[in-house]
Amino acid sequence: DTAVSQTPKYLVTQMGNDKSIKCEQNLGHDTMYWYKQDSKKFLKIMFSYNNKELIINETVPNRFSPKSPDKAHLNLHINSLELGDSAVYFCASSQEARATIYFGEGSWLTVV
């Protein structure tokens, strides 16, 4: 039943490791996003894909690489994790421009 689901929900890993967060939406939406929420709750868009094509790529280190195998999935791969990458990462989706964006429950990443 979950509209936007992401895994894992919690991830604790050491600096320098490579990790992935997976996201799937069953809403039939064309557009998917990754947002980052820092420790002060500030939310910022990282990437957006429309029909598997990258359309927004904000100023994000190239250690972060999104991958969209199909329009229902958008995974986030992070190389060489750093302490500053610790945050909550939210996947989201929407049907079209100006449409409501639906968020997943978040993935809490802690880098130690």
Next chain:
Amino acid sequence: GDSVTQMEGPVTLSEEAFLTINCTYTATGYPSLFWYVQYPGEGLQLLLKATKADDKGSNKGFEATYRKETTSFHLEKGSVQVSDSAVYFCGGGSTLGRLYFGRGTQLTVWP
């Protein structure tokens, strides 16, 4: 660039008090405006939205009116409950995917 600015918290109220959380936007066009709510340990949920000037969004007793003349979208509720305790985010979006958020306002309601 386009942005929203919302009242910084935290906001602490007693149950049944009146709530206002201010939000103003800066945009070159006419964005859609949203309020999202984040309960502890959860993701963001859409609370209400408005897509054009003078529209009023409402849900669960919360209301916000899109005011072009003051570029505002203030969130109000006449009588808050303990269960309303959460972080509230004002957001705007005018082009595909560019939903931008304010910094969030933590609301705590005491019984």
